[in-house]
Amino acid sequence: MEDAHWKYVEEMDAAAFRELMLTYGQDVWDLAFVLTKRHDLADDVSQDVFLKAYTSIGSFRGGSSVRTWLLAIARNTSLNYLRTAFMRRAILMERVTTDSTSPSAENEAISRSLSGEIWEKVLALPFKLRESLILYVKYELSVREIAGLLRISEGTVKSRLNRARTQMADRRKEERAYER
Amino acid sequence: MNGRDNKEPEWFGELKGSPVRVPGWTMDKIKRTEEKATATSARGQRAARRRRFVFAGLGGAAVLVAAILLAGPWTHPAKSDPNAALSPQPTPPAGTEMPPANASEEISPLPAGTDEEAIRLERKPGKLGDQLPFQSGEVVAITVKGPHEGEEVPVPQERLFVILQSLWWIDLPVAIIDGDAIHSPNVRKLVFSTEKRQYALLYDPDFNAFGLIDGGMRFLADDRVWMLMQSLTNPASPWAELDGILERARIELENTDKFIDEETETLDRDRFRVNGRDYVEWETQFKLLSSGRQFYDSLTGSIGLIQSMGEAVRPDVFKFGGTFVFATDANATPDGIAVGLTSAETLERLGEPNARTDTKWSYRMGDYLRFHLIFDAGKIRYMMLTMPA
Numbered sequence: 001m002e003d004a005h006w007k008y009v010e011e012m013d014a015a016a017f018r019e020l021m022l023t024y025g026q027d028v029w030d031l032a033f034v035l036t037k038r039h040d041l042a043d044d045v046s047q048d049v050f051l052k053a054y055t056s057i058g059s060f061r062g063g064s065s066v067r068t069w070l071l072a073i074a075r076n077t078s079l080n081y082l083r084t085a086f087m088r089r090a091i092l093m094e095r096v097t098t099d100s101t102s103p104s105a106e107n108e109a110i111s112r113s114l115s116g117e118i119w120e121k122v123l124a125l126p127f128k129l130r131e132s133l134i135l136y137v138k139y140e141l142s143v144r145e146i147a148g149l150l151r152i153s154e155g156t157v158k159s160r161l162n163r164a165r166t167q168m169a170d171r172r173k174e175e176r177a178y179e180r
Numbered sequence: 181m182n183g184r185d186n187k188e189p190e191w192f193g194e195l196k197g198s199p200v201r202v203p204g205w206t207m208d209k210i211k212r213t214e215e216k217a218t219a220t221s222a223r224g225q226r227a228a229r230r231r232r233f234v235f236a237g238l239g240g241a242a243v244l245v246a247a248i249l250l251a252g253p254w255t256h257p258a259k260s261d262p263n264a265a266l267s268p269q270p271t272p273p274a275g276t277e278m279p280p281a282n283a284s285e286e287i288s289p290l291p292a293g294t295d296e297e298a299i300r301l302e303r304k305p306g307k308l309g310d311q312l313p314f315q316s317g318e319v320v321a322i323t324v325k326g327p328h329e330g331e332e333v334p335v336p337q338e339r340l341f342v343i344l345q346s347l348w349w350i351d352l353p354v355a356i357i358d359g360d361a362i363h364s365p366n367v368r369k370l371v372f373s374t375e376k377r378q379y380a381l382l383y384d385p386d387f388n389a390f391g392l393i394d395g396g397m398r399f400l401a402d403d404r405v406w407m408l409m410q411s412l413t414n415p416a417s418p419w420a421e422l423d424g425i426l427e428r429a430r431i432e433l434e435n436t437d438k439f440i441d442e443e444t445e446t447l448d449r450d451r452f453r454v455n456g457r458d459y460v461e462w463e464t465q466f467k468l469l470s471s472g473r474q475f476y477d478s479l480t481g482s483i484g485l486i487q488s489m490g491e492a493v494r495p496d497v498f499k500f501g502g503t504f505v506f507a508t509d510a511n512a513t514p515d516g517i518a519v520g521l522t523s524a525e526t527l528e529r530l531g532e533p534n535a536r537t538d539t540k541w542s543y544r545m546g547d548y549l550r551f552h553l554i555f556d557a558g559k560i561r562y563m564m565l566t567m568p569a
């Protein structure tokens with residue numbers, strides 16, 4: 001379905017809903033996975049994103065592309081999931097520790113599922129750098145689009161992208177030096 | 181890099197595909213989502229039918245009661261205070277009292293000037309940005325006018341995005357509050373200038389709410405607009421001071437190449453408890469307060485509270501979206517980190533931060549930088565605890 005068509009849709013029928021998920025589902029899931037670093041959360045986030053799209057397609061006015069609209073919902077939903085998980089863990093007095101010298105079984109499983117070593121480096125970036133980098137590189141959004149989606153200034157987007165690129169370059173350099 | 185950067189490193193190409201070898205979004209998940217959507221839709225239709233039935237029943241009963249009352253001895257003219265809020269508002273946080281308007285002056289609703297077009301909006305769901313008569317990129321200036329004629333303050337260029345993005349993401353049905361901005365004694369007019377035209381909207385700092393020039397609607401802004409507008413309209417307030425320093429830290433961060441030091445160790449999170457409390461426990465403390473200024477949280481699509489604790493003139497703690505700010509030495513960490521400590525004393529007790537600029541030092545808890553120290557003139561001016569990301 002053409003992007004422009006969606007802004008005239010007030011309610012989604014089954015066929016349109018299926019098409020939306022087939023067309024944009026993997027994009028949404030990939031972003032949720034990169035932000036949450038968890039397969040199960042990416043599943044939950046993706047489902048939430050499309051359920052929200054299903055009920056609120058009538059509110060989409062075409063100010064951005066459908067994909068950008070869905071990515072914005074995915075980003076916010078991912079962040080909300082992470083924060084809710086944080087509050088729940090703190091309330092239940094569970095301690096989540098990250099020890100970079102001995103990856104947990106979960107981290108190892110995630111590592112094995114990745115499609116390339118480059119993604120390990122991306123997932124190791126701090127959240128704010130990671131989200132900016134992926135939106136720019138993988139989803140090819142402009143700096144302005146990213147600023148609007150993340151509600152930050154364009155200067156901050158550029159700064160985060162520069163720092164992300166620097167950190168990625170440093171890690172790749174270290175890896176190459178180690179391999180020699 | 182405003183559009184796209186032509187000098188992209190070759191590893192960019194490796195990020196165009198999926199991060200996982202086996203696609204995470206499968207037909208199975210599509211079908212489960214469809215089932216859930218159908219179930220949600222069916223529940224919604226059943227609930228709507230029940231509501232119609234109940235309303236029909238109540239409507240009939242109301243007609244009967246009205247008929248009895250009108251015929252009986254209980255009829256009397258209703259008295260109402262037109263100025264009473266239709267729903268209770270939390271009391272505003274300390275330090276946000278606006279300079280009072282002169283009570284003897286006639287209140288002007290600041291109508292649109294001859295060159296200004298009043299922004300008109302409809303109360304419908306979806307991004308408010310889709311209803312605005314301009315794109316955010318078209319706005320070259322925003323001016324804050326009022327409350328008295330001749331008074332005006334320009335919004336700094338580097339902060340235009342704060343107001344524009346707040347407006348863009350508002351979901352009106354959620355953000356609308358009772359009342360009308362045109363009746364507020366401290367109301368300001370925001371004039372948005374593009375190359376071709378000017379557009380006008382109201383802003384009521386007493387309620388942190390935008391309003392229409394012609395009246396009829398008032399809707400909440402987010403917490404960052406609130407703080408920016410305190411800087412512009414109430415510069416003596418403690419919130420304005422906080423906003424100024426945080427803005428300085430933000431600009432430093434934009435201009436720094438290296439912020440995070442990967443080699444610095446991560447400290448035990450208990451060292452970042454402030455007065456023995458972590459973020460969640462401080463959240464619990466603030467829930468006990470009834471005071472606060474509402475704001476529209478675009479991340480959650482709900483209403484939050486901007487709050488403070490302590491004396492009106494110099495609060496001890498501020499709270500806004502996902503952040504606690506400790507502004508006096510009334511609160512300290514187990515290592516004695518508190519407002520007033522020098523950078524040397526801080527280093528001695530806590531060691532190097534995981535990330536730093538001149539103004540802001542940040543320490544990691546788990547995967548995220550969540551404990552922050554804001555320096556001014558070489559000493560800690562604020563401590564902050566934030567939510568992840």
